[in-house]
Amino acid sequence: MSIEPITGRYLTVTVEGAPRRIYFEEAGQGRPVLCLHTAGADTRQWRHLMNDAGITANNRMIAFDLPWHGKSLPPEGFETEEYLLTTEAYIETVLAVIDGLGLDRPVLAGCSMGGRIALQLAALHPDKFSGFIAIEASDFQPAWYDIDWFHRPDAHGGEMGAALVSANISPFAPNAERWNTLWMFMQSGPGVFRGDLSFYTKDDSLIARLGDIDTAKTPVHLIVGAYDLTCTPEDAKRTADAIDGATLAVMDKLGHFPMSEHPVGFRPFFVDALKRMPAGGAA
Amino acid sequence: MIETFHTMQAKLEATPHLLRLGRLFSENVLVQVGDDEIYLTFDKGHLTHVTAGPSRKTPWRFALRTDAEALAQFWQPLPAPGFHDIFGLLKVGRGNIDGDILCLVKNLRFFKEFMALPRTKREDAA
Numbered sequence: 001m002s003i004e005p006i007t008g009r010y011l012t013v014t015v016e017g018a019p020r021r022i023y024f025e026e027a028g029q030g031r032p033v034l035c036l037h038t039a040g041a042d043t044r045q046w047r048h049l050m051n052d053a054g055i056t057a058n059n060r061m062i063a064f065d066l067p068w069h070g071k072s073l074p075p076e077g078f079e080t081e082e083y084l085l086t087t088e089a090y091i092e093t094v095l096a097v098i099d100g101l102g103l104d105r106p107v108l109a110g111c112s113m114g115g116r117i118a119l120q121l122a123a124l125h126p127d128k129f130s131g132f133i134a135i136e137a138s139d140f141q142p143a144w145y146d147i148d149w150f151h152r153p154d155a156h157g158g159e160m161g162a163a164l165v166s167a168n169i170s171p172f173a174p175n176a177e178r179w180n181t182l183w184m185f186m187q188s189g190p191g192v193f194r195g196d197l198s199f200y201t202k203d204d205s206l207i208a209r210l211g212d213i214d215t216a217k218t219p220v221h222l223i224v225g226a227y228d229l230t231c232t233p234e235d236a237k238r239t240a241d242a243i244d245g246a247t248l249a250v251m252d253k254l255g256h257f258p259m260s261e262h263p264v265g266f267r268p269f270f271v272d273a274l275k276r277m278p279a280g281g282a283a
Numbered sequence: 284m285i286e287t288f289h290t291m292q293a294k295l296e297a298t299p300h301l302l303r304l305g306r307l308f309s310e311n312v313l314v315q316v317g318d319d320e321i322y323l324t325f326d327k328g329h330l331t332h333v334t335a336g337p338s339r340k341t342p343w344r345f346a347l348r349t350d351a352e353a354l355a356q357f358w359q360p361l362p363a364p365g366f367h368d369i370f371g372l373l374k375v376g377r378g379n380i381d382g383d384i385l386c387l388v389k390n391l392r393f394f395k396e397f398m399a400l401p402r403t404k405r406e407d408a409a
Binding site for chain 1 (some may be wrong): 360361362364365367368369370371373374384385388389391394395
Protein backbone atom coordinates (compact mmCIF):
# COMPACT_ATOMS: atom_id res chain seq x y z
CA MET A 1 0.00 0.00 0.00
CA SER A 2 1.22 3.49 -0.73
CA ILE A 3 -0.29 6.96 -0.74
CA GLU A 4 1.32 9.50 -3.04
CA PRO A 5 2.21 13.03 -1.82
CA ILE A 6 0.25 14.68 -4.65
CA THR A 7 -2.88 16.52 -3.52
CA GLY A 8 -5.67 17.74 -5.80
CA ARG A 9 -8.11 20.62 -5.30
CA TYR A 10 -10.36 22.88 -7.35
CA LEU A 11 -10.02 26.57 -8.10
CA THR A 12 -12.68 28.73 -9.73
CA VAL A 13 -11.42 31.66 -11.78
CA THR A 14 -12.88 33.88 -14.47
CA VAL A 15 -11.70 33.36 -18.04
CA GLU A 16 -13.29 35.05 -21.06
CA GLY A 17 -15.83 36.64 -18.74
CA ALA A 18 -17.19 33.41 -17.32
CA PRO A 19 -16.29 31.09 -14.46
CA ARG A 20 -13.99 28.14 -14.96
CA ARG A 21 -13.70 25.44 -12.30
CA ILE A 22 -10.14 24.24 -12.64
CA TYR A 23 -8.63 21.12 -11.12
CA PHE A 24 -5.06 21.46 -9.94
CA GLU A 25 -2.57 19.23 -8.20
CA GLU A 26 0.52 20.09 -6.22
CA ALA A 27 3.37 18.49 -4.33
CA GLY A 28 6.44 19.82 -2.59
CA GLN A 29 7.51 23.14 -1.20
CA GLY A 30 9.81 25.99 -2.15
CA ARG A 31 10.12 27.60 -5.54
CA PRO A 32 6.80 27.33 -7.42
CA VAL A 33 6.97 25.45 -10.73
CA LEU A 34 3.76 25.59 -12.76
CA CYS A 35 3.44 22.71 -15.24
CA LEU A 36 1.30 22.69 -18.40
CA HIS A 37 0.12 19.47 -20.05
CA THR A 38 0.07 18.72 -23.78
CA ALA A 39 -2.89 18.82 -26.13
CA GLY A 40 -5.50 16.13 -25.61
CA ALA A 41 -4.19 15.13 -22.18
CA ASP A 42 -4.13 16.32 -18.58
CA THR A 43 -2.20 16.80 -15.36
CA ARG A 44 -1.46 13.10 -14.99
CA GLN A 45 1.42 13.57 -17.45
CA TRP A 46 3.36 15.27 -14.65
CA ARG A 47 2.72 12.77 -11.88
CA HIS A 48 6.15 11.15 -11.96
CA LEU A 49 8.00 14.42 -11.37
CA MET A 50 5.42 15.45 -8.74
CA ASN A 51 6.10 12.20 -6.89
CA ASP A 52 9.87 12.72 -7.07
CA ALA A 53 11.13 13.65 -3.60
CA GLY A 54 14.41 14.90 -5.02
CA ILE A 55 12.53 17.48 -7.03
CA THR A 56 9.76 18.37 -4.59
CA ALA A 57 12.23 18.96 -1.72
CA ASN A 58 12.93 22.41 -3.14
CA ASN A 59 10.20 22.92 -5.71
CA ARG A 60 6.47 23.34 -5.23
CA MET A 61 5.26 21.48 -8.30
CA ILE A 62 1.81 22.57 -9.48
CA ALA A 63 -0.13 21.34 -12.49
CA PHE A 64 -3.67 22.06 -13.60
CA ASP A 65 -6.12 20.65 -16.11
CA LEU A 66 -7.16 23.19 -18.70
CA PRO A 67 -10.95 23.60 -18.94
CA TRP A 68 -12.35 20.75 -21.11
CA HIS A 69 -9.45 18.51 -19.98
CA GLY A 70 -9.04 15.95 -17.22
CA LYS A 71 -11.16 16.87 -14.19
CA SER A 72 -11.81 20.48 -15.25
CA LEU A 73 -15.30 20.69 -16.71
CA PRO A 74 -16.01 22.62 -19.88
CA PRO A 75 -17.72 26.00 -19.35
CA GLU A 76 -21.47 26.22 -18.97
CA GLY A 77 -23.14 25.98 -22.36
CA PHE A 78 -20.44 23.79 -23.86
CA GLU A 79 -23.07 21.52 -25.37
CA THR A 80 -23.66 23.98 -28.19
CA GLU A 81 -20.12 25.32 -28.39
CA GLU A 82 -17.37 24.26 -30.77
CA TYR A 83 -14.24 23.98 -28.64
CA LEU A 84 -11.37 25.84 -30.27
CA LEU A 85 -8.52 26.84 -27.98
CA THR A 86 -6.88 30.19 -28.68
CA THR A 87 -3.57 31.67 -27.61
CA GLU A 88 -5.46 34.46 -25.87
CA ALA A 89 -7.73 32.14 -23.85
CA TYR A 90 -4.81 29.89 -22.93
CA ILE A 91 -2.73 32.86 -21.72
CA GLU A 92 -5.68 34.27 -19.76
CA THR A 93 -6.21 30.89 -18.10
CA VAL A 94 -2.57 30.50 -17.05
CA LEU A 95 -2.47 34.03 -15.62
CA ALA A 96 -5.78 33.49 -13.81
CA VAL A 97 -4.44 30.33 -12.18
CA ILE A 98 -1.27 32.13 -11.07
CA ASP A 99 -3.30 34.95 -9.55
CA GLY A 100 -5.87 32.60 -8.06
CA LEU A 101 -3.22 30.50 -6.34
CA GLY A 102 -1.19 33.56 -5.37
CA LEU A 103 1.97 32.25 -7.01
CA ASP A 104 4.95 34.59 -6.89
CA ARG A 105 6.79 34.46 -10.22
CA PRO A 106 6.74 30.70 -10.76
CA VAL A 107 8.92 28.85 -13.20
CA LEU A 108 6.67 27.85 -16.08
CA ALA A 109 7.25 24.37 -17.54
CA GLY A 110 5.08 23.44 -20.51
CA CYS A 111 5.12 20.57 -22.97
CA SER A 112 4.03 20.72 -26.62
CA MET A 113 1.22 23.27 -26.78
CA GLY A 114 2.09 24.04 -23.15
CA GLY A 115 5.63 24.78 -24.28
CA ARG A 116 4.30 26.95 -27.07
CA ILE A 117 2.27 29.00 -24.59
CA ALA A 118 5.25 29.17 -22.24
CA LEU A 119 7.19 30.91 -25.01
CA GLN A 120 4.21 33.20 -25.72
CA LEU A 121 4.18 34.16 -22.03
CA ALA A 122 7.96 34.67 -22.09
CA ALA A 123 7.38 37.25 -24.80
CA LEU A 124 4.17 38.86 -23.52
CA HIS A 125 4.12 38.50 -19.71
CA PRO A 126 7.69 37.87 -18.49
CA ASP A 127 7.08 39.87 -15.31
CA LYS A 128 4.76 37.14 -14.04
CA PHE A 129 7.42 34.40 -14.17
CA SER A 130 11.00 33.72 -13.10
CA GLY A 131 11.90 31.45 -16.04
CA PHE A 132 10.60 29.15 -18.73
CA ILE A 133 11.15 25.48 -19.53
CA ALA A 134 9.73 24.81 -22.98
CA ILE A 135 9.53 21.09 -23.70
CA GLU A 136 8.82 19.80 -27.23
CA ALA A 137 8.08 23.42 -28.09
CA SER A 138 8.61 25.35 -31.26
CA ASP A 139 7.60 28.57 -32.94
CA PHE A 140 4.97 26.96 -35.16
CA GLN A 141 3.91 23.55 -36.46
CA PRO A 142 1.50 23.22 -39.34
CA ALA A 143 -0.52 20.00 -39.15
CA TRP A 144 0.77 17.00 -41.08
CA TYR A 145 -2.64 15.42 -40.45
CA ASP A 146 -6.25 16.54 -40.78
CA ILE A 147 -7.38 17.70 -37.34
CA ASP A 148 -11.02 16.99 -38.29
CA TRP A 149 -10.21 13.28 -38.21
CA PHE A 150 -10.37 13.47 -34.43
CA HIS A 151 -13.95 14.61 -33.99
CA ARG A 152 -16.43 12.59 -36.01
CA PRO A 153 -19.72 10.83 -35.29
CA ASP A 154 -18.58 7.61 -36.94
CA ALA A 155 -15.33 6.97 -35.12
CA HIS A 156 -13.74 7.30 -31.69
CA GLY A 157 -11.63 10.45 -31.74
CA GLY A 158 -9.72 9.48 -28.64
CA GLU A 159 -8.63 6.13 -29.98
CA MET A 160 -7.66 7.65 -33.31
CA GLY A 161 -5.78 10.44 -31.58
CA ALA A 162 -3.91 7.97 -29.40
CA ALA A 163 -2.97 5.88 -32.43
CA LEU A 164 -1.68 8.98 -34.20
CA VAL A 165 0.34 10.42 -31.32
CA SER A 166 1.92 7.04 -30.64
CA ALA A 167 4.13 8.05 -33.58
CA ASN A 168 5.70 10.59 -31.23
CA ILE A 169 6.61 8.15 -28.46
CA SER A 170 10.13 6.77 -28.31
CA PRO A 171 10.68 3.02 -28.66
CA PHE A 172 12.87 3.38 -25.57
CA ALA A 173 9.80 4.33 -23.49
CA PRO A 174 8.79 1.64 -20.99
CA ASN A 175 5.74 -0.12 -22.36
CA ALA A 176 3.57 0.60 -19.31
CA GLU A 177 4.23 4.33 -19.52
CA ARG A 178 3.71 4.37 -23.29
CA TRP A 179 0.21 3.02 -22.73
CA ASN A 180 -0.50 5.21 -19.70
CA THR A 181 0.41 8.18 -21.89
CA LEU A 182 -1.86 7.01 -24.69
CA TRP A 183 -4.73 6.29 -22.30
CA MET A 184 -5.06 10.01 -21.55
CA PHE A 185 -5.62 10.68 -25.25
CA MET A 186 -8.13 7.84 -25.42
CA GLN A 187 -10.02 9.47 -22.51
CA SER A 188 -9.98 12.95 -23.98
CA GLY A 189 -13.46 14.46 -24.40
CA PRO A 190 -15.05 14.63 -27.85
CA GLY A 191 -13.51 17.37 -29.95
CA VAL A 192 -10.99 18.41 -27.31
CA PHE A 193 -7.86 17.12 -29.05
CA ARG A 194 -9.11 18.71 -32.28
CA GLY A 195 -9.77 22.01 -30.50
CA ASP A 196 -6.29 21.99 -28.98
CA LEU A 197 -4.69 21.17 -32.31
CA SER A 198 -6.58 23.99 -33.98
CA PHE A 199 -4.67 26.47 -31.85
CA TYR A 200 -1.40 24.57 -32.10
CA THR A 201 -1.40 24.11 -35.86
CA LYS A 202 -2.94 27.37 -37.05
CA ASP A 203 -1.73 30.21 -34.78
CA ASP A 204 1.75 31.29 -35.91
CA SER A 205 1.82 34.53 -33.89
CA LEU A 206 4.76 33.37 -31.78
CA ILE A 207 7.21 33.58 -34.68
CA ALA A 208 7.16 37.38 -34.69
CA ARG A 209 7.38 37.56 -30.88
CA LEU A 210 10.45 35.38 -30.26
CA GLY A 211 12.75 38.40 -30.62
CA ASP A 212 10.91 40.12 -27.76
CA ILE A 213 11.99 37.50 -25.22
CA ASP A 214 14.63 38.80 -22.82
CA THR A 215 16.47 35.81 -21.40
CA ALA A 216 18.60 38.11 -19.21
CA LYS A 217 15.47 38.67 -17.12
CA THR A 218 13.80 35.30 -17.53
CA PRO A 219 15.90 32.37 -18.75
CA VAL A 220 14.44 30.14 -21.45
CA HIS A 221 15.53 26.52 -21.76
CA LEU A 222 14.16 24.25 -24.47
CA ILE A 223 14.19 20.46 -24.31
CA VAL A 224 13.32 18.24 -27.28
CA GLY A 225 13.23 14.51 -27.94
CA ALA A 226 14.77 12.96 -31.03
CA TYR A 227 11.74 10.72 -31.52
CA ASP A 228 9.33 13.66 -31.64
CA LEU A 229 7.88 13.80 -35.16
CA THR A 230 5.65 16.77 -34.32
CA CYS A 231 8.26 19.10 -32.85
CA THR A 232 11.54 17.77 -34.20
CA PRO A 233 14.97 18.71 -32.84
CA GLU A 234 15.33 20.86 -35.96
CA ASP A 235 12.11 22.72 -35.08
CA ALA A 236 13.26 23.29 -31.51
CA LYS A 237 16.72 24.43 -32.65
CA ARG A 238 15.22 26.90 -35.11
CA THR A 239 13.11 28.27 -32.27
CA ALA A 240 15.97 28.43 -29.76
CA ASP A 241 18.17 30.16 -32.33
CA ALA A 242 15.55 32.90 -32.69
CA ILE A 243 15.63 33.65 -28.93
CA ASP A 244 18.81 35.43 -27.92
CA GLY A 245 20.31 33.59 -24.95
CA ALA A 246 17.98 30.59 -25.02
CA THR A 247 19.50 27.16 -24.39
CA LEU A 248 18.51 23.81 -25.86
CA ALA A 249 18.96 20.18 -24.83
CA VAL A 250 18.24 17.27 -27.19
CA MET A 251 17.18 13.95 -25.67
CA ASP A 252 18.34 11.14 -27.96
CA LYS A 253 16.05 8.45 -26.57
CA LEU A 254 12.83 10.34 -25.86
CA GLY A 255 9.78 11.57 -27.73
CA HIS A 256 7.02 14.17 -27.51
CA PHE A 257 5.72 13.32 -24.00
CA PRO A 258 8.99 12.81 -22.11
CA MET A 259 7.78 13.41 -18.55
CA SER A 260 4.99 10.91 -19.13
CA GLU A 261 6.34 8.35 -21.60
CA HIS A 262 9.76 7.88 -19.99
CA PRO A 263 10.04 9.61 -16.62
CA VAL A 264 13.39 8.04 -15.71
CA GLY A 265 14.95 9.13 -18.99
CA PHE A 266 13.48 12.62 -18.70
CA ARG A 267 14.41 13.31 -15.08
CA PRO A 268 18.04 14.41 -15.59
CA PHE A 269 16.99 16.79 -18.36
CA PHE A 270 14.31 18.34 -16.14
CA VAL A 271 16.67 18.62 -13.17
CA ASP A 272 19.20 20.33 -15.43
CA ALA A 273 16.49 22.71 -16.64
CA LEU A 274 15.49 23.58 -13.07
CA LYS A 275 19.12 24.36 -12.24
CA ARG A 276 19.14 26.87 -15.07
CA MET A 277 16.18 28.71 -13.53
CA PRO A 278 16.61 31.39 -10.82
CA ALA A 279 16.26 30.77 -7.08
CA GLY A 280 17.71 27.38 -6.38
CA GLY A 281 17.41 24.06 -8.08
CA ALA A 282 16.42 20.50 -7.67
CA ALA A 283 18.45 17.95 -5.82
CA MET B 284 9.57 -9.91 -48.95
CA ILE B 285 6.28 -11.72 -49.45
CA GLU B 286 7.44 -14.47 -47.07
CA THR B 287 7.63 -11.87 -44.32
CA PHE B 288 3.99 -11.00 -44.88
CA HIS B 289 3.03 -14.67 -44.71
CA THR B 290 4.84 -14.77 -41.36
CA MET B 291 2.90 -11.67 -40.28
CA GLN B 292 -0.30 -13.42 -41.33
CA ALA B 293 0.49 -16.27 -38.93
CA LYS B 294 1.54 -13.89 -36.16
CA LEU B 295 -1.71 -11.95 -36.53
CA GLU B 296 -3.70 -15.15 -36.02
CA ALA B 297 -1.74 -15.70 -32.81
CA THR B 298 -2.41 -12.18 -31.51
CA PRO B 299 -5.95 -12.14 -30.06
CA HIS B 300 -6.02 -8.46 -29.09
CA LEU B 301 -5.20 -7.43 -32.68
CA LEU B 302 -7.93 -9.66 -34.09
CA ARG B 303 -10.32 -7.98 -31.64
CA LEU B 304 -9.13 -4.47 -32.63
CA GLY B 305 -9.54 -5.34 -36.31
CA ARG B 306 -12.93 -7.02 -36.04
CA LEU B 307 -14.57 -4.35 -38.23
CA PHE B 308 -11.67 -4.12 -40.68
CA SER B 309 -12.37 -5.83 -44.00
CA GLU B 310 -10.35 -4.11 -46.70
CA ASN B 311 -7.67 -4.61 -49.32
CA VAL B 312 -4.41 -2.85 -48.54
CA LEU B 313 -1.46 -2.37 -50.88
CA VAL B 314 2.01 -2.45 -49.39
CA GLN B 315 4.65 -1.50 -51.93
CA VAL B 316 8.24 -2.27 -50.97
CA GLY B 317 10.57 -0.93 -53.61
CA ASP B 318 9.24 -2.41 -56.85
CA ASP B 319 7.38 -5.22 -55.08
CA GLU B 320 3.63 -4.84 -54.71
CA ILE B 321 1.94 -6.94 -52.06
CA TYR B 322 -1.84 -6.99 -51.74
CA LEU B 323 -3.22 -7.77 -48.31
CA THR B 324 -6.84 -8.87 -48.01
CA PHE B 325 -8.25 -8.44 -44.53
CA ASP B 326 -11.59 -9.91 -43.47
CA LYS B 327 -12.88 -8.94 -40.02
CA GLY B 328 -9.33 -8.44 -38.82
CA HIS B 329 -7.99 -11.70 -40.26
CA LEU B 330 -5.46 -11.50 -43.08
CA THR B 331 -7.02 -13.98 -45.47
CA HIS B 332 -4.84 -13.47 -48.56
CA VAL B 333 -1.32 -12.24 -49.24
CA THR B 334 -0.98 -11.77 -52.99
CA ALA B 335 2.06 -10.68 -54.96
CA GLY B 336 1.54 -7.97 -57.53
CA PRO B 337 1.73 -6.13 -59.73
CA SER B 338 -1.97 -6.13 -60.37
CA ARG B 339 -4.08 -3.57 -62.12
CA LYS B 340 -7.27 -5.45 -61.29
CA THR B 341 -7.07 -5.44 -57.51
CA PRO B 342 -8.74 -2.46 -55.86
CA TRP B 343 -7.26 -1.30 -52.56
CA ARG B 344 -8.47 1.07 -49.86
CA PHE B 345 -5.12 2.59 -48.93
CA ALA B 346 -1.49 1.98 -49.76
CA LEU B 347 1.75 2.16 -47.79
CA ARG B 348 4.81 2.56 -49.98
CA THR B 349 8.35 2.31 -48.69
CA ASP B 350 11.63 0.53 -49.45
CA ALA B 351 13.12 -2.69 -48.11
CA GLU B 352 15.95 -1.05 -46.22
CA ALA B 353 13.58 1.38 -44.48
CA LEU B 354 11.26 -1.48 -43.58
CA ALA B 355 14.19 -3.48 -42.19
CA GLN B 356 15.01 -0.52 -39.95
CA PHE B 357 11.33 -0.18 -38.99
CA TRP B 358 11.38 -3.79 -37.81
CA GLN B 359 14.41 -3.33 -35.55
CA PRO B 360 13.66 -3.66 -31.80
CA LEU B 361 14.77 -0.05 -31.24
CA PRO B 362 14.48 1.76 -34.57
CA ALA B 363 16.24 5.06 -35.19
CA PRO B 364 14.10 8.23 -35.05
CA GLY B 365 11.72 8.35 -37.98
CA PHE B 366 11.95 4.61 -38.58
CA HIS B 367 9.97 3.84 -35.43
CA ASP B 368 6.52 4.49 -36.93
CA ILE B 369 4.86 4.31 -40.35
CA PHE B 370 4.20 8.05 -40.19
CA GLY B 371 7.83 8.50 -39.26
CA LEU B 372 8.81 6.86 -42.55
CA LEU B 373 6.86 9.63 -44.28
CA LYS B 374 8.55 12.27 -42.14
CA VAL B 375 12.05 11.08 -43.09
CA GLY B 376 11.13 10.76 -46.76
CA ARG B 377 11.24 6.95 -46.83
CA GLY B 378 7.54 6.25 -47.17
CA ASN B 379 4.26 7.38 -48.61
CA ILE B 380 0.63 6.70 -47.81
CA ASP B 381 -2.18 7.29 -50.24
CA GLY B 382 -5.75 6.27 -50.92
CA ASP B 383 -8.45 6.47 -48.25
CA ILE B 384 -6.31 7.80 -45.41
CA LEU B 385 -9.34 8.30 -43.17
CA CYS B 386 -9.97 4.55 -43.39
CA LEU B 387 -6.40 4.00 -42.26
CA VAL B 388 -6.75 6.48 -39.40
CA LYS B 389 -9.96 4.84 -38.20
CA ASN B 390 -8.05 1.56 -38.01
CA LEU B 391 -4.67 3.05 -37.23
CA ARG B 392 -3.78 1.17 -34.09
CA PHE B 393 -4.69 -2.13 -35.75
CA PHE B 394 -2.70 -1.44 -38.90
CA LYS B 395 0.32 0.00 -37.09
CA GLU B 396 0.54 -2.98 -34.78
CA PHE B 397 0.03 -5.35 -37.70
CA MET B 398 2.90 -3.73 -39.59
CA ALA B 399 5.10 -3.93 -36.49
CA LEU B 400 4.51 -7.67 -35.94
CA PRO B 401 7.97 -8.67 -37.27
CA ARG B 402 9.58 -6.35 -34.73
CA THR B 403 11.29 -8.47 -32.10
CA LYS B 404 10.66 -7.81 -28.46
CA ARG B 405 13.14 -5.80 -26.46
CA GLU B 406 13.76 -5.23 -22.81
CA ASP B 407 12.65 -1.82 -21.52
CA ALA B 408 15.77 0.30 -21.89
CA ALA B 409 16.69 3.51 -20.19
